[in-house]
Amino acid sequence: MSQRICQASEVTEKGREYRVNGEDGPFYLMVFRRGDNLMAYHNACPHQGRSLNFAPDRFLIGDDGLLVCAHHGAAFDLDSGDCLAGPCKGSSLRAIAIRVRDDEVWLD
Numbered sequence: 001m002s003q004r005i006c007q008a009s010e011v012t013e014k015g016r017e018y019r020v021n022g023e024d025g026p027f028y029l030m031v032f033r034r035g036d037n038l039m040a041y042h043n044a045c046p047h048q049g050r051s052l053n054f055a056p057d058r059f060l061i062g063d064d065g066l067l068v069c070a071h072h073g074a075a076f077d078l079d080s081g082d083c084l085a086g087p088c089k090g091s092s093l094r095a096i097a098i099r100v101r102d103d104e105v106w107l108d
């Protein structure tokens with residue numbers, strides 16, 4: 001079952017958070033823009049499973065472009081989801097398959 005998440009044009013480099021209904025119940029995902037590309041991940045840090053943002057729709061993005069978990073500073077590459085530094089280095093964010101059609105983002 002496909003589910004609409006948002007309009008693609010509302011997603012920025014700073015990221016947005018959305019609540020969606022998955023097969024196992026509702027969960028939060030985060031969507032980021034890199035140029036024309038959008039990437040989505042579960043908003044759950046591999047370190048302790050906490051959401052990475054510090055306030056609604058507010059994520060820490062370093063000058064190097066890495067997403068930094070607001071709780072203990074784990075730093076993630078947004079293209080791969082890999083944790084490059086911090087307490088869960090070597091683990092990864094859980095990627096969510098999305099697709100964009102007519103400026104609408106859909107959960108696959």
Ligand code: FES
Nearest residue numbers: 045047069072074
């Ligand atoms: S919960 Fe993200 S670094 Fe600890």
